[in-house]
Amino acid sequence: MKIDINKDFEKAFPDDLWKGFTLKQIITFAIGIIMAAGTIAALWKFMKISPITGSYIAIPVMLPICFFGIYEYQNHSLWEMWKEMRFYRTTKKLTYGAEEAPKTGRIFTMRHPAVKKKKRKKK
Known part of the structure; x- marks a missing residue:
């Protein structure tokens, strides 16, 4: 064996659990199949749609679940990725100490400079 x-x-x-699929992928498939079966059963019971026709309707319910779990x-x-993008957007400015930074004032402070309110001009 060459590694x-x-x-x-x-x-x-990767650690495969069954036939090359990981545990996360198997759980995602199971949830997708359960949602599709629930959709077929609900369509059959409440709307009297045959299970064969209901399976065509259940596939669009199942596919996004499988896609979001496996992709x-x-x-x-x-x-x-959503957590990383949310963190990236909430991080306003990354501060660091560098030699080319101006030496005026401290780089890391706990106080924010007070913002002066502008006076409105009366017309």
Whole structure:
């Protein structure tokens, strides 16, 4: 067995639970199938639609659940990407100490400068 050292070991050899699928993927498939079965049962009971026709309606219910649970972008799930984007947007300014920074005042302070209110001109 040849193992390339330069590859990410967790990505190249994931822990598979059943037939190459991870636990997260199996849980996502199970939730999608349960939602599709619930949709088919609800359509059959309340609207008297046959299960075969209901399965065509249940597929659009199941697909987004499976997509959001399995899709990864740059090794992040969509939930992790949403948390990263939310953190990035709430972080206003990253401060650091550097030699090229001006030496006037302190870089790290707990006080914010007071903002002077502008006076309104009366017309």
